[in-house]
Amino acid sequence: MPKATVNSQGRPALRRNQACRSCRKRKLKCDAARPHCGTCVKQWQALISVPAPVGYAHPTEPQCSYDPVEGLTLAPETDPFEKIKQLEEQISALCTCSLKSTLHRKNANAGSTSPIQIGTSSSIPSQSPSPKGISLPHSALSIPDPPYRGESSSPDVSANGDPFMELLFIGWNPDLPDPATLNHYIDVFFRCDPCGSRVLHRPSFLASMHLSPKDPGFPHSAILHAICASASRWSPHNIVILADGTRRDTFGDWHASKTRHYIDKCMSTGEDIFSVMQACILLSWYFYQEGRWVEVWIFAAFQTRVSVPLRLNYPGTFSTHGNNSPGAYLAPPKDLRDLESRRRTWWMTILFDRIASVGGWIHSVDERDIGTELPLRNEDFESESPVPSNPQDIATPDVFIRHPPQYTDSFVLLIKAIMLFGRVTDFNVRGSLRAPTAPSKNQNPFHLEGFDALDTLVSRDFLDSLPHIFKNNKGVTDAPDGGNLNTDLYMVHIIPHAAVITLHNPYVDFNDPTNVSTARCIHSARCILAAYYMLTATSLDITRLHPFVTICWYLAAVVQVQLCKYFIEVGDSDRESTVWGEINVLRFAMLAYGEKSPIGTRQEGLLQGLMREIVRLTAHKQPLEVGAPLYPFSASSLWRKGNSNVEDGTAGLPMPANSLFAKNSLSPSTGATSTPPEFQSAPGWFSADVMGTSHHSHDGRY
Numbered sequence: 001m002p003k004a005t006v007n008s009q010g011r012p013a014l015r016r017n018q019a020c021r022s023c024r025k026r027k028l029k030c031d032a033a034r035p036h037c038g039t040c041v042k043q044w045q046a047l048i049s050v051p052a053p054v055g056y057a058h059p060t061e062p063q064c065s066y067d068p069v070e071g072l073t074l075a076p077e078t079d080p081f082e083k084i085k086q087l088e089e090q091i092s093a094l095c096t097c098s099l100k101s102t103l104h105r106k107n108a109n110a111g112s113t114s115p116i117q118i119g120t121s122s123s124i125p126s127q128s129p130s131p132k133g134i135s136l137p138h139s140a141l142s143i144p145d146p147p148y149r150g151e152s153s154s155p156d157v158s159a160n161g162d163p164f165m166e167l168l169f170i171g172w173n174p175d176l177p178d179p180a181t182l183n184h185y186i187d188v189f190f191r192c193d194p195c196g197s198r199v200l201h202r203p204s205f206l207a208s209m210h211l212s213p214k215d216p217g218f219p220h221s222a223i224l225h226a227i228c229a230s231a232s233r234w235s236p237h238n239i240v241i242l243a244d245g246t247r248r249d250t251f252g253d254w255h256a257s258k259t260r261h262y263i264d265k266c267m268s269t270g271e272d273i274f275s276v277m278q279a280c281i282l283l284s285w286y287f288y289q290e291g292r293w294v295e296v297w298i299f300a301a302f303q304t305r306v307s308v309p310l311r312l313n314y315p316g317t318f319s320t321h322g323n324n325s326p327g328a329y330l331a332p333p334k335d336l337r338d339l340e341s342r343r344r345t346w347w348m349t350i351l352f353d354r355i356a357s358v359g360g361w362i363h364s365v366d367e368r369d370i371g372t373e374l375p376l377r378n379e380d381f382e383s384e385s386p387v388p389s390n391p392q393d394i395a396t397p398d399v400f401i402r403h404p405p406q407y408t409d410s411f412v413l414l415i416k417a418i419m420l421f422g423r424v425t426d427f428n429v430r431g432s433l434r435a436p437t438a439p440s441k442n443q444n445p446f447h448l449e450g451f452d453a454l455d456t457l458v459s460r461d462f463l464d465s466l467p468h469i470f471k472n473n474k475g476v477t478d479a480p481d482g483g484n485l486n487t488d489l490y491m492v493h494i495i496p497h498a499a500v501i502t503l504h505n506p507y508v509d510f511n512d513p514t515n516v517s518t519a520r521c522i523h524s525a526r527c528i529l530a531a532y533y534m535l536t537a538t539s540l541d542i543t544r545l546h547p548f549v550t551i552c553w554y555l556a557a558v559v560q561v562q563l564c565k566y567f568i569e570v571g572d573s574d575r576e577s578t579v580w581g582e583i584n585v586l587r588f589a590m591l592a593y594g595e596k597s598p599i600g601t602r603q604e605g606l607l608q609g610l611m612r613e614i615v616r617l618t619a620h621k622q623p624l625e626v627g628a629p630l631y632p633f634s635a636s637s638l639w640r641k642g643n644s645n646v647e648d649g650t651a652g653l654p655m656p657a658n659s660l661f662a663k664n665s666l667s668p669s670t671g672a673t674s675t676p677p678e679f680q681s682a683p684g685w686f687s688a689d690v691m692g693t694s695h696h697s698h699d700g701r702y
Contacts, residue, residue: 020064032066038125040231103269171213173221175258183209185231192234194487194546195289196282198411201337204383220272221505222262222279228255233543233596247598250287259283273329274345277306281348289547289604289693291400300356303349304364312349315371317342337384347415355548358502360673362429363422370394374416377409377647393596394419399459400457401465408467410475410488415496418548420458424499427454428506439506445517451503458499459520466492475533478538485540491548495533496526497551501559508559508564525559528552529582532589542589544594550603557586557607561614568617576618580626583611587624598658 014030020037023030031038036375044062052058187210190197200223211218229252237251259279265277284299310330311319317339318332324325333339341457374379374390390407392399400416427450432438445451463471475490478481501524504517512518521577532553535542560583567576587604608624615623 002333017067020066022064027109032554034066036062036347037065054242058611067477082566083440096147105547110575111698123396146658163355168445173213173224175222176221177228182228185235186224188235189227189231192544193230193285194458194544195285196230196348196380199281199341199348201280201341201381204337218263220275220279221271222266222276224254224277224281225258228252229259230282230289232293233286241451247595248290256286267302270329273306274310274342277303277310278345281352284352284591285547288352288486289597289599291597291599296356300353306354307346307349312346312369313365313372315373316394317346319371319662339379340376343372344381346372347375349416351415354418354425355551357425357549358421360425360429362424365701367419367422367426372411374399374407377407378411379409393441400462403465403467405467408470410486410492412472413466413470413492414495414546417462418490418610420462421495421499421502424503424618425452427451428502436530441507441515441517442509444503445507454521455500455503458496458503459524462496463493474534476535476538476540483538485535487545487546490531491546491552494528494552497527499519501555505555505558507560510563521559522563525556526557532585543593547593547599548593549602550593550597553586553589554603554618557583560586561607562613563615565617568614568619573619577620577626580618580620580623584624585628 002340014032017024018032019030020032020040022028023037023039028039036044041064042060044059048058069107077400077591109272128421129196172179175690177185182470186206188200190200205219208219232249232252232255234248238249240248240250258284259327262276263280263283265271266273280303284296287295307313311317312330315335319331333342340438343445350365350370357363371393374394376387376390379385380387387406392402392406392407400420403413409509431448439445446455470489470492473486473489474493475488477485501521502518507515508516508521509515510518560579564576564579564583567573585608588599590604592600594602594604611624620626
């Protein structure tokens, strides 16, 4: 062997990688002495000269290790990490030889093979790892970590014979399913998802899936993982039933965890913040559908806190002034599609915040801090029509009662309905924030500032002001050649009734026949129930509804539970049985919805907890098995008999006669019966006249 050169200090110069690993890592001089170099020995001696802290022990020898000598096998007692490293190097060498031979064959071949077509191959097996499976580390194949935005250092070649290696070589993220499977989940997502799909521009998104994964226009991996998680509701992969009876999809859970990985990375680096925020919105709605309340609150807060510095709450989703940071993290929108995508991302964030606060929590973003215009119609968004921005925002004085036709569709109306519900939540929270006592049923709520105007808006004006095409269409159409369910429009017609119940429920008093709050709550509960009967009369799938529908069913059931307790107390067993049947209808609706979205099962569990008292008080032996009233469920006979309004979905429903209250009560303000048309067909025990009267009775209480 050639003699090592000697440096100026008389110490032999070491060859490359001859020093020990510790000295190389710390960039210290090393004499390469075996088994431990002099530098490591000195550091170890200095360490053991000081007594170890309580509960700790010093190493028994210096922590000094060397790279294995090429051509020599490792001793049996060698560190296992050394063995792993050597195996990785051997595999890497084999892969390199294989690639070289492949390239040689390709160069020798006069013809050229066609490039791989992403999204068209159905023979590629899915490489999405199971959450419970064991996968080899990527470094074992000398393949870099999956790129975050299509960046890959892998060679730009294709390896014949191994479809998975071909995907890796073109930059495909190995954590995603194969292209054919991924395209299937994307199709299911856009066809079935009633929530997060609103933020994505479907035509351009589908077109971008045909790009190379290395292309900057290819969808972000975080969004693709979130889509897989959300679509797993309708295309289950590996279902597990938990102890409480709820279902969990391990495929969906795994892709949800991958989405969280990108969110965590974005929180520390800010990389691709807008795309990751859109993925967070998709993931948040997935958690909401799963009834995972802790994650719902965490991600609701994350979305709103990220949206504000992005200036999405400004008109045009961009601001050039304020806080010395023009435009914050985002540049101005580059085109109309970008502008509308930002608007929809913002409004889906706000809707999620309002829905997550339905239990009486304060909102993360106040209405006064929202300057973003309402979005355009979905058809204009997808076609990228050059339509001017929506002239309405949430601060427009008549935003809830004026709906410009060229800027109105079911999604825009859904935004207005949920924001209206948010106003009810704000009123209740702010009213009780500094109140000395909780609201009492003996209190006159119409004496509270702002209550009368809010009641008029949620109980009458919003639904009355809907354009004719949306007012007469409840979102449910059934025909022999196939039905249609517009879940946004369906929710538009029941969310105001849920808001009425939330507003009036603290003041319900069943012992007072003239109590307006009681009449309002019963009427709204019956309308929500009637809307469900209208849906069950068709062949449509209720699990395609917006998950907020389970909250509306729950609120209607809360009123029915209170009414059932009243009938138990007065000894009216016939009407008690009827109410039990209606409660069970709502329970079964939640359980049916829970077959695909555990939020339904969880809400039914909450309802059962609320029913414990009436279950204990009732004389029925099995109240939770009492059947519903015999409603005609066929589409041909549902509207056959009765004088009720077909459009309300209450026609032909056999309701008990109203004998508790006078049928012709007079309005104190006019001296005549006052029954608005929207209440005339509402079945219930309280007179429609009570619901339509002014807020003050003869004795001055209401």
